[in-house]
Amino acid sequence: MISISYKALYRVYRPQSFHEVVGQEAVTRTLKNAIKEKKISHAYLFSGPRGTGKTSAAKLFAKAVNCLNPQEGEPCNQCEACKGVQSGETLDILEIDAASNRGVDEIRDIRDKVMLQPSSLTYKVYIIDEVHMLTNEAFNALLKTLEEPPEHVIFILATTEPHKLPLTIVSRCQRFDFHKFSISAIMSRLRYVSDQVGIAISDETLATIAKFSEGGMRDALGILDQAYSFAGNEISLEDVHFVTGTLSANFLSRLIRELKEKNIANTLALLDEVILSGKDPEQVIKGLIQYLRDLLVFKNAPDLEEMQGRVLLEPDFKSLSEQLKSSEIFKAIEHLNKMQNEMKWSAHPRIMLEVALIQLCEQVFQEGENESGLWRRIEQLEQKIGQLEKQGPVVRQEAGFTPKAQSGDEEKRRLPTSSDLPLFRLKSIYQQANPKFLDRMLELWPSILELVRAKDVRTAAWLKQGKPVLVTEQAVLLAFNSAIHRESTELPENKKIIEEALLERTKVSFEIATVMLDQWNDFLAKHKELLKEEKEELDPIIKEAIQLVGEELVHIKNRRER
Numbered sequence: 259m260i261s262i263s264y265k266a267l268y269r270v271y272r273p274q275s276f277h278e279v280v281g282q283e284a285v286t287r288t289l290k291n292a293i294k295e296k297k298i299s300h301a302y303l304f305s306g307p308r309g310t311g312k313t314s315a316a317k318l319f320a321k322a323v324n325c326l327n328p329q330e331g332e333p334c335n336q337c338e339a340c341k342g343v344q345s346g347e348t349l350d351i352l353e354i355d356a357a358s359n360r361g362v363d364e365i366r367d368i369r370d371k372v373m374l375q376p377s378s379l380t381y382k383v384y385i386i387d388e389v390h391m392l393t394n395e396a397f398n399a400l401l402k403t404l405e406e407p408p409e410h411v412i413f414i415l416a417t418t419e420p421h422k423l424p425l426t427i428v429s430r431c432q433r434f435d436f437h438k439f440s441i442s443a444i445m446s447r448l449r450y451v452s453d454q455v456g457i458a459i460s461d462e463t464l465a466t467i468a469k470f471s472e473g474g475m476r477d478a479l480g481i482l483d484q485a486y487s488f489a490g491n492e493i494s495l496e497d498v499h500f501v502t503g504t505l506s507a508n509f510l511s512r513l514i515r516e517l518k519e520k521n522i523a524n525t526l527a528l529l530d531e532v533i534l535s536g537k538d539p540e541q542v543i544k545g546l547i548q549y550l551r552d553l554l555v556f557k558n559a560p561d562l563e564e565m566q567g568r569v570l571l572e573p574d575f576k577s578l579s580e581q582l583k584s585s586e587i588f589k590a591i592e593h594l595n596k597m598q599n600e601m602k603w604s605a606h607p608r609i610m611l612e613v614a615l616i617q618l619c620e621q622v623f624q625e626g627e628n629e630s631g632l633w634r635r636i637e638q639l640e641q642k643i644g645q646l647e648k649q650g651p652v653v654r655q656e657a658g659f660t661p662k663a664q665s666g667d668e669e670k671r672r673l674p675t676s677s678d679l680p681l682f683r684l685k686s687i688y689q690q691a692n693p694k695f696l697d698r699m700l701e702l703w704p705s706i707l708e709l710v711r712a713k714d715v716r717t718a719a720w721l722k723q724g725k726p727v728l729v730t731e732q733a734v735l736l737a738f739n740s741a742i743h744r745e746s747t748e749l750p751e752n753k754k755i756i757e758e759a760l761l762e763r764t765k766v767s768f769e770i771a772t773v774m775l776d777q778w779n780d781f782l783a784k785h786k787e788l789l790k791e792e793k794e795e796l797d798p799i800i801k802e803a804i805q806l807v808g809e810e811l812v813h814i815k816n817r818r819e820r
C-alpha cells in the first residue's frame with residue numbers, strides 16, 4: 259500500500275532557492291542575473307542528462323520570475339506568488355510531460371489559451387519535460403507559439419536529448435546545459451537531506467550512494483529514500499548494498515585478491531556466499547568490472563578527487579592497486595565484459611560466472627602454478643554447461659519432465675513444448691501487431707524498466723532479460739532466452755507490477771504475453787514463408803491475368819519452382 263502522505267525525498271527536498279541548488283552554479287548564476295536585471299526571455303531550453311536538476315531549476319525559475327519581492331534574483335518564498343507556486347495551487351505554471359503523452363492535445367491547448375492573461379501571476383510559465391518526445395504535429399504547433407509569444411508567457415523546454423529537437427525550435431530558445439553532478443556535490447546534498455530528515459549515515463555510505471547514482475541527483479536521493487524505508491533512521495553501508503542489489507567493496511576486494519592468488523576453492527566459496535545472500539551472478543560480474551575499472555583509474559590518475567576518498571576509506575583498495583599490473587587489470591575487464599554479454603543469454607549464468615573467474619585466474623593473473631588442475635576444472639564446467647543448455651530450462655526438470663537423450667548431430671528443429679505460448683495466441687498477436695507501436699515501445703522501454711525497478715528491483719531484473727518483439731493495441735509480447743526469466747516474469751504478482759508500469763508510462767492498459775526466443779524465431783521464420791505466398795496470391799496483376807486467361811496458363815514462377 260502506498261500511503262497518501264508519503265512523498266519521495268527528492269520531491270520534498272526540491273531546492274526552494276537558487277543558492278540551494280548544488281553543482282549547477284553556471285546555470286543558476288545566469289538565471290539569477292536575468293531576474294535581477296529583468297532580462298527575461300520567452301523561451302528557455304534546459305538540456306542535460308537525467309537527474310541533473312532541469313525540472314527543479316525550471317520550477318525555481320518559474321517561481322523567481324513571478325516573485326513579488328525578489329532578493330538579488332532569488333525568490334522571497336514569502337509572498338502570495340511564491341506560496342502559490344510552491345503549493346502548486348496556481349493555474350499559471352503548467353507542466354507537461356511529453357514522454358507520457360505525445361503532447362498534441364496539450365500543445366493545441368497551449369496555442370488556444372496562450373493569449374489569455376495569467377490568472378494570478380505576472381507570467382504564465384509552461385514547463386515541457388522531455389520535449390524531444392513531442393510529435394511533429396505538436397512541434398509545429400509549438401513553433402507557431404514560439405514565433406510570436408505574448409509578453410506574459412515563458413516556455414521552459416527540458417530535454418535529455420537536445421539533438422532530437424528541430425533546429426527551428428532550438429534557435430528560438432536561450433539554451434542552458436546541465437551537467438552531471440560531481441560526487442562531492444551529491445554527497446553534500448545527501449548530507450543536507452539526511453540532516454533534515456534525521457537520518458544517521460556515514461560519509462562512506464553517502465559516498466557509495468553518490469557513486470552508484472552516476473552523477474544523477476534524483477537517483478542518489480532515490481537510493482537514500484529506498485534505504486530509508488528499508489532501514490529507518492540509521493542507514494548502514496550494508497543497507498545501501500542491499501537495496502541497490504550491489505556488492506560491497508570489501509567483498510569485491512577479497513574476491514579479487516583470491517583471484518590474483520589463484521585460489522580457486524576460496525574464490526568459489528566467496529561466490530557461493532554472496533549468491534546465497536541473494537545477489538545474482540550478473541551483479542557480481544558488474545561489480546567486479548566496476549571495481550577493476552576503479553583500480554585502473556587509480557593506477558593511472560591517483561590524484562582524482564573521487565579516488566582520494568576511496569583510498570582513505572578502503573585501505574585494501576590501495577594495496578590491491580599496487581599489486582596488480584595495469585595490463586592485467588585491463589585484460590581482466592575485457593574478459594569479464596565479454597562474459598557479461600554472453601551471460602545475458604544463458605540459462606545458467608552462475609556456471610558461466612564460475613568459468614569466467616577460473617579463466618581469469620588462469621589466463622589473466624600471471625603468477626603461480628597449479629595449471630593442470632585448473633584446466634581440468636574448466637573443462638568439467640564447460641561440459642556441464644553444454645549438457646545443461648541442451649536439457650533446457652531447469653524448471654521443466656523439476657516439473658517431472660525428463661529430457662530425451664540428444665544425439666549431437668540431431669537437427670536443430672525444436673519440438674513444441676508445454677511451456678510454449680499457444681500458437682493461436684501468438685498468431686492473433688502477430689496479426690494485430692503494429693510495427694509503429696513496437697518502435698514506440700522500444701523507445702519507452704528503458705523508462706518502463708526504470709519504473710518497474712522503482713516498484714520492485716527483483717521484477718525489473720527478470721524483465722530486463724526480455725525484449726518486446728510485438729505490440730498490439732492491447733498487448734506487448736516479450737521474448738526471453740531463458741525459461742527461468744520468462745517464468746518469473748509471468749508470475750501474477752510480477753506481471754501486475756509490469757502492467758501497472760506500462761499503464762503509467764503509456765496510458766494504455768497493456769497486457770503482457772511472453773514467449774521463448776526459440777519459439778518466436780521459429781514462428782517468425784515459418785510466418786515469413788507464409789507471408790510471401792500470401793503476397794503472391796494477392797498480387798493484383800496475377801489475379802487479373804488469371805481472370806483473363808484462366809489459371810492453367812498463368813505461370814507463377816516462384817511458387818512452381820519451389
Ligand SMILES: [Zn+2]
Nearest residue numbers: 325334337340
Ligand atoms: Zn516571493
